[in-house]
Amino acid sequence: MIIVMKAGAAKKDRDEVLKRIRELGYRPHVIHGEIRDVIGAVGDERGKTVLQSIESMHGVENVVPILQPYKLASKEVRKEPSVVRISDEVSIGGDRLIIMAGPCSVESEQQIMESALAVKKAGAHILRGGAFKPRTSPYSFQGLEEDGLKLLAKARDLTGLPVVTEVINPETADLVAEYADILQIGARNSQNFALLKKVGQLKRPVLLKRGMSMTIQEFLMSAEYIMSEGNQSVILCERGIRTFETATRNTLDLSAIPVLKEKTHLPVVIDPSHGTGNHHYVAPMCFAAAAAGADGLIVEVHPDPEHASSDGPQSLKPAKFDRMMEKLKLFAEAAGKTL
Numbered sequence: 001m002i003i004v005m006k007a008g009a010a011k012k013d014r015d016e017v018l019k020r021i022r023e024l025g026y027r028p029h030v031i032h033g034e035i036r037d038v039i040g041a042v043g044d045e046r047g048k049t050v051l052q053s054i055e056s057m058h059g060v061e062n063v064v065p066i067l068q069p070y071k072l073a074s075k076e077v078r079k080e081p082s083v084v085r086i087s088d089e090v091s092i093g094g095d096r097l098i099i100m101a102g103p104c105s106v107e108s109e110q111q112i113m114e115s116a117l118a119v120k121k122a123g124a125h126i127l128r129g130g131a132f133k134p135r136t137s138p139y140s141f142q143g144l145e146e147d148g149l150k151l152l153a154k155a156r157d158l159t160g161l162p163v164v165t166e167v168i169n170p171e172t173a174d175l176v177a178e179y180a181d182i183l184q185i186g187a188r189n190s191q192n193f194a195l196l197k198k199v200g201q202l203k204r205p206v207l208l209k210r211g212m213s214m215t216i217q218e219f220l221m222s223a224e225y226i227m228s229e230g231n232q233s234v235i236l237c238e239r240g241i242r243t244f245e246t247a248t249r250n251t252l253d254l255s256a257i258p259v260l261k262e263k264t265h266l267p268v269v270i271d272p273s274h275g276t277g278n279h280h281y282v283a284p285m286c287f288a289a290a291a292a293g294a295d296g297l298i299v300e301v302h303p304d305p306e307h308a309s310s311d312g313p314q315s316l317k318p319a320k321f322d323r324m325m326e327k328l329k330l331f332a333e334a335a336g337k338t339l
Contacts, residue, residue: 001026001051002077003039004061013059014039020057024050031078031232036061040072042228068263070220072227073234078265084205084233086181087162090125092205092235093267097332097339098296100126100164100269101321104311105133106148114303116155118318122325123339126182127152127161128298132168133310134188140310145172149179156181164207164298170198177202187211187239187274190222200229207235207269207298212242212250216259223266236260236268237298240275249277249314252285257292267295273314279305282316283324290331299324 003017014030017039021028026043041051048065055063068074083093092098101119106112106129116127131148133140144151152163162181167173168189176183182205189195190211199206206226210219223234238257240250252275260268272285286297302308302315316324329339 001041001048002064002066002071003041003051003054004064005037005039006059006061007036009036009059013057017054017057017060020054021051026051027228029072029227029230029232031072033078033080038077040066040077042071068220069217070224070264072232073220073223073264073266075263075265080265081261082232082265082267084235084267086126086205089160090162092269093295095337096125097290097294097328097335097337098126098269099124099325099328099339100128100296100298101301102128103130103302103308104273104300104315105130105309106144106151107309109151109154111303112151112155113158115301115318116159116161118303119301119321120159120161122318122322124161124325126164127155127159128164128184128300129155130166130310131179132166132172132176134166134168134186146175149176153179167195167199170195173198173202177204180204182207182235184237185209185222190214190219193225196222196225197229200226200231202231204231205233205235206231207237209237209239209271210241210253210256212240214241216256216263220260220264223264234266235296236264236266237271238268238275239271248275248281250275252276254285254288254292257289257294261293268293269296269298270294271298273298273300273311277314279314279316279320282314283320283327286324286328287331290328290337291335293335 026041029040101124133143164182243251270289300315305312305315
């Protein structure tokens, strides 16, 4: 259920509603709108009719059942698009196309500093880089872990770029949150519900990647796990799904952009690097994603991809990334956004 407060309702009225929701055994989540607040009441679906009585309380306009299984992520709760604030200068979901760029994994101080300076110069807004790397093979490079986090923080100090990096388990989530501005949940962990709950309890924006075999509804239910723990700063990331096609690493589902825009208020970011697995295809998919209305892109950029520890074939060299950024402005403008 969502409780829609009247325009200009007093804080004391809202507090009484919150108190009553808790008394009825539900968890309230306040979503602040430009004109009025709405309150999501989350809990056991079987007894939700008792919440209808709140409609008679002072300051309440009406109580509306939410039809979708995902409640807080639904547009039924919030009609206008959410804007997730990352820093004083960067927000995702507004009228600017936000670019996250950097190497797949942090390999050395020289590599991450060179990458950070290059993507900053080209116009990127956020630095990406993996310190913890969940890999398909146990023998592959697994990341520098805390040393990698320290290097990302150093790169942020050098460039001023906020940092997004992956969290791979609940045990290290607090550590990653000490260094990162955005916590990334990778495709392999998109239904790791213990991890989703953990990042939902942390005060950091979360970039949630779609699992490689996930439906849109399953994707939004994973977002719901995070939001139901109190963290409303969730960014959805389409990174390609597994199909029968072998010409690309995954099949990048750009139709997910308009579908998600219709179903949720959360911002949508596209990852063309993992979506295609080939640096030749990254720029065209960036242009297409921008034209389709994406709120951001996350792109792998490496100064020496031929010798990268992970995902070299899908990484752009800085010069190619710079050229792509110049052309990307045209597609962003066509979609009503700026870089």
